[in-house]
Amino acid sequence: MTNPKKPKPAFTLRMTGSNIRPWLVPMRALARTLGALQKLLEFEDNQDSENILHLMGIKTGSAVYQIAADNPSVVLNVLRHTGTIISDPNASDWSPDLLSPLEELSAIAKSMNCTIELGLPDKDGDVLAKIEPDTYASVSVGAFIEAESSIYGRIERVGGATEMHCALRIPDHDRLIICRVASKDIVRELGLHLYQETTVHGLITWHKKSWKVKKVLIRSIDKPKHPNLSKALEKALSAGGMSWAASMNVDTEIKTIRGD
Numbered sequence: 001m002t003n004p005k006k007p008k009p010a011f012t013l014r015m016t017g018s019n020i021r022p023w024l025v026p027m028r029a030l031a032r033t034l035g036a037l038q039k040l041l042e043f044e045d046n047q048d049s050e051n052i053l054h055l056m057g058i059k060t061g062s063a064v065y066q067i068a069a070d071n072p073s074v075v076l077n078v079l080r081h082t083g084t085i086i087s088d089p090n091a092s093d094w095s096p097d098l099l100s101p102l103e104e105l106s107a108i109a110k111s112m113n114c115t116i117e118l119g120l121p122d123k124d125g126d127v128l129a130k131i132e133p134d135t136y137a138s139v140s141v142g143a144f145i146e147a148e149s150s151i152y153g154r155i156e157r158v159g160g161a162t163e164m165h166c167a168l169r170i171p172d173h174d175r176l177i178i179c180r181v182a183s184k185d186i187v188r189e190l191g192l193h194l195y196q197e198t199t200v201h202g203l204i205t206w207h208k209k210s211w212k213v214k215k216v217l218i219r220s221i222d223k224p225k226h227p228n229l230s231k232a233l234e235k236a237l238s239a240g241g242m243s244w245a246a247s248m249n250v251d252t253e254i255k256t257i258r259g260d
Helices: 027-044 072-087 096-112 135-140 184-192 229-240 242-246 250-258
Strands: 011-016 053-059 063-069 115-119 127-131 144-159 165-169 177-181 197-207 213-221
Touching: 011 027, 011 072, 027 053, 027 063, 027 072, 027 096, 063 072, 072 115, 072 127, 072 135, 096 115, 096 127, 096 135, 144 184, 144 213, 177 184, 184 213
Parallel strands: 177 213
Antiparallel strands: 011 063, 011 115, 053 063, 115 127, 144 165, 144 197, 165 177, 197 213
């Protein structure tokens, strides 16, 4: 926004609930809310230029925040569309990028015990979208597939101070999948195979549209298969010819490789 003049608000962010006042909303919660709204806009907005939101002011009374935008008409279209798909989740082709900001907003509403309303900036402006504590749970029913299955990946972290988990690197996924683990015995077994690739089995949840893994509960693990060094060297010697084989002792070479 390069215009030095104060812009008009494009919409209002209203947090409604018992005993909700602007000074009772933690700055961290407000920052998370604004960040989730910006993320929602970036997913829905197909414009070439970035459409940045700006906090304009706070109305007295309940927690009502005026928000300006570089392109107000685009923002209002996004909020209307968001409200429509929230009201009819089965009509939307959900994707991880759309679900992520709604999950964040719903978590904030739950932590604050409030409803987040996004409406027109008029005094009695219509509510375009409403996010409640259970909104994400409601919309995600049609967005995911959950089943007992198996996935292949690389174990990169194991542990957890409060909950048993491991981090799994799965092919075609940009980020690590933090998996819950069903028992301490399985955690110990996962730890034995850290930084190795293996197959884990359990309850897996996928995004219906992209088939990206959302979460995993590991109930068992296949032990990684290690090659037999002795047999591998014998096979290599056989392939290299008898003159090479005659000059090498397999057991000695294995001890050398291991540093014995």
